[in-house]
Each structure stands twice: as structure tokens, then as C-alpha cells.
Amino acid sequence: MLISSTRNPAVKLARSLYHKKYRKLHGKFLVEGIRPVKEAVDTGAPVEIIFHCPDRLKSELALRTVEEARRRGIKCLQVSERVMESICMKENPQGIAAVVAKVEKGLEDVEVGDDSLILWAHGIGDPGNLGTMIRTADAFGVDWFILSGRSTDPFDPKSVRASMGSIFNVPIAIEPDPMRVASRLKEEGVKLVATSPSAEKLCFQADYELPLALMVGSEGEGLPEELISLADERIRIPMVGRADSLNVAVATGITLYEIVRSLSPPSSTSRKRLSPRARPS
Known part of the structure; x- marks a missing residue:
């Protein structure tokens, strides 16, 4: 009918x-x-x-x-x-x-292993950007996507559409309080790497080691200083043109690429496994 x-x-x-x-x-x-x-x-x-x-x-x-x-x-x-x-x-x-x-997960659901790669996004306001970040996280084998602060809803239709189905592959944990996220990740021995335009180190100069969480901030303001101060490493993307900033989804993709590239053995096309990551249950 x-x-x-x-x-x-x-x-x-x-x-x-x-x-x-x-x-x-x-x-x-x-x-x-x-x-x-x-x-x-x-x-x-x-x-x-x-x-x-x-x-x-x-x-x-x-x-x-x-x-x-x-x-x-x-x-x-x-x-x-x-x-x-x-x-x-x-x-x-x-x-x-x-x-x-909806299958909603919180900070308590996040499982951290010795080789975990986590994307922690704080205060992301645009659903299109968020969906693109979820898709990018999926492409680079991110194990968990943590969303903190006053971020947009990952289940917004614009975010879901921009993720191109990756929202079903990357587990997303929502925790409004970023201090709780930082505390939990530090307890688990996760190295925190924060993106900041004022960082001295360029993204290809950092010492990446797993387990690791890449911290990215909102489109307009970036990460607040109180979160940057908690990071073990602070990095920035080199830019030589007139533009002095990048779209947060683009910046996330560039930085995740560099992390995965630096952690991959020279003879391997995979960051940490020879087989594709298992789909989340």
C-alpha cells in the first residue's frame, strides 16, 4: 500500500x-x-x-x-x-x-585500551561540522568520539546526513562537563593532545603515543584555556597563506591524519591493526 x-x-x-x-x-x-x-x-x-x-x-x-x-x-x-x-x-x-x-552513551561507557585513539570535541555548534567530524573519525579508525560542553546534537538530521552513515560506526559518548572527561581520561592514562593556534609545536613535531585523545574546540573560540592547560601536548597546524584559521572539521581531519601517519609502521597501511576495526555493537 x-x-x-x-x-x-x-x-x-x-x-x-x-x-x-x-x-x-x-x-x-x-x-x-x-x-x-x-x-x-x-x-x-x-x-x-x-x-x-x-x-x-x-x-x-x-x-x-x-x-x-x-x-x-x-x-x-x-x-x-x-x-x-x-x-x-x-x-x-x-x-x-x-x-x-537512539543508542545514547555516556562517559561511563567509554572503554579505553592500550591502543585507543579518542577524538574529544568540545562546544561544537554546527551540526554539519559535527557530522563531518564523525565521518572523519570513522575514516581514521577513532575508537571513541567524546562530545562535551554545549555542543550540538549528533542526532540532528544535518549531522547524521553529513556523517554519511559513520554515526553507526563510531561510538559517541556525551558528557556536558569537560572536567569530568579530562579526569576520566587521565585516570586511564590517556595522553591528551590539544589543538591551539598559539601552540609552539606544529602537528608533525609532536610525540604521539597511544592511548591518545585529540582535543578540538568550537568553531569560533577553540578550546578554552582551562582545557588546554590540562593537555600533555599542545599542537597547531602550520599555515602560510593569509587565512589564519581553518574550519574545525578540516583541522580535525588534518590532525588525525598526522597522528595516524606518525603511529603507523612504515610498511603498514593500518595504524594499529592489519584488519579493519570491528563494528561497534
């Missing part, structure tokens, strides 16, 4: 998830696009509903994803183009979206 009314209860639920208060109320979030939905299904995320539009969804990959979701017992609803456009914020949506139950 094709759903053609935007008043359908499942459709109204999906549309409500653009607002943080309803994501919190229902404990769910919205995922849009072929690759993010496929990643949700493939990783065994708690997908509750998949909406798909036959008039828009022609990709064989997407059609196989819907079939796999049905096989797993996930509710799959066919909707009209008008309904799909009402669900998705993006213009010309790809024709597939999903409602997924």
Missing part, C-alpha cells in the same frame, strides 16, 4: 524528528539517503521504519537495502513523492529515509 497522506502517524513521527525535543521525547532520530540508511541496516542499528518512494528509488543498492530490511523484519513503508519530500529536508531526496532508535 502506498502512503500518500502527510497525516499518516508514521510520517508525522518522522517529520517531528527534525526537532530536538521530539527526538528526546521519542528516543529516535531520522536518517536520510541511500548510503546512511544502508549503513544503518548493515551495522544492525535499531532501525524501526524505512520509508521508500518507488518513483524516486531506482538504485539497485537501495532496492537491495530495502529487501534486506524486510528480511530482517523492519517495517518498510512505500510513500508518494510528496510524502517523501515532506519527510526529507534535502531538496530532491534520494527516495529513502529511516527512523532509528
